[in-house]
Amino acid sequence: MKVAVDAMGGDKAPHEIVKGSILAAQQFQDSEILLVGDGKAIQRELESYRTIPKNITTHHASQVVGMEDPATYSIRQKTNSSITQTVGLVAKGEAVAAVSAGNTGAVVAAATLHLRTLKGVRRPGIAAPFPTRSGVCLVIDVGANIACKPIHLFQYGVMSTIFSKCIFGVKDPRVGLLNIGEEDAKGNDLAKETFALLSHSQLNFVGNIEGREIFDGKADIIVCEGFVGNVMLKFAEGLATGILSTIKAEAMKSFWSKLGLFLCKPAIAPLKAKTDFAEYGGAPLLGVNGVCIICHGRSDSKAILNAIRVALQLSKNKVNEHIVSELEKADASASIVM
Known part of the structure; x- marks a missing residue:
């Protein structure tokens, strides 16, 4: 299996992207990693290693989409960008998956334009893993679709259920709807209509799940519209970083607090790992006709390695085929309610 990796996307590209790809090539020796981007820049990075795995290859792309570039415009104007070429390789069947830490909007636009959506899928959604007390909760959507309809959120529940079963090994994932209260009648029209669809489904x-309950582990999947999900994702990242930084700053104020922090390290280390996005690699764009993993802009080599791992798992487990099959049955029951 060949995974196309956008070598120029992200704050730490190409150094960390190439490093993570080499680690992946060493770990997944039965697969091939295709680095897409400026050929000379990639080659300089590769030359810094004594040995380059045989399953690492390159594909030249002369342009780069910046984080500040308008998404759709960039994809249409920069046809030879690393993002467009990475996704294009999957569209042509020359790779089974695309991985990028570049401009999220541009990746979504490229995937939607070149891969199209799976049969029956109305809108694709980005599914991001959130740590909870009991494991991991998948939140969908966190930024792909900010103008949702009830059917979109319903399909997010179906698609993320398949993902959770295949990748996280959850037998019967619990699906929750992000809302302002637990009661059935709470929320706006979108929430109420989505609640009705989910209630009458086989999921x-x-x-309803309130914001304060996300990390309690009451649901394995939480569906929401992309605008809310993206704000929530970034707030959670900032809160986790802020808490850990505050603990460290307070601990440095005296010898005894430093000692206390040192003694608490065995308990803090797992917490830090659970809140580190690099542990999860990236977020899959579910619903497109191909495997596409969107990584954090600050992704390091560890994040890229894990993103490639998830991409290979999605392909090997034929997640997209399962999504199409389940949506055919689920949409039939949803049409009765609608």
Whole structure:
């Protein structure tokens, strides 16, 4: 299996992207990693290693989409950008998956334009893993679609259920709807109509989930519109970083607090790992006709390695085929409610 990796996307590209790809090539020796981007820049990075794995290859792309570039405009104007070429390789069947830490909007636009959506999928959604007390909760959508309809959120529940079963090994994922209260009648029209669809579906729907309950582990999947999900994702990242930084700053104020922090290290280390996005690699763009993993802009080599791992898992487990099959059955029951 060949995974195309955008070598020029992200704050730490190409150094960390190439490093992570080499680690992946060493770990997944039965697969091939294709680095896409400026050929000379990639080659300089590769030359800094004594040995380059045989399953690492390159594909030249002369342009780069910046983080500040307008998404759709960039994809249409920069046809030879590393993002467009990475996704294009999957569209042509020359790779089974695309991985990028570049401009999220541009990756979504490129995937939607070149890969199209799976049969039956109305809108693709980005599914991001959130740490909870009992494991991991998948939140969808965190930025792909900011103008959602109830059917979109319903399909997010179906698609993320398949992902959770195949990748996280959850037998019967609990699906929750992000809302302002637990009661059935809470929320705006979008929330109420989505609640009705989920309630009458075959999904393991556990009702409304409030923001403060996300990390309690009450649901394995939480569906929401992309605008809310993206704000929530970035708030959670900032809060986790802020808490850990505050603990460290307070601990440095005296000898005894430093000692206390040192003694607490065995308990703090797992917490830090759970809140580190690099542990999860990236977020899959579910619903497109191909595997596409969107990584954090600050991704390091560890994040890229894990993103490639997830990409290979999605392909090997035929997640997209399962999504199409389940949506055919799910949409039939949803049409009755609508």
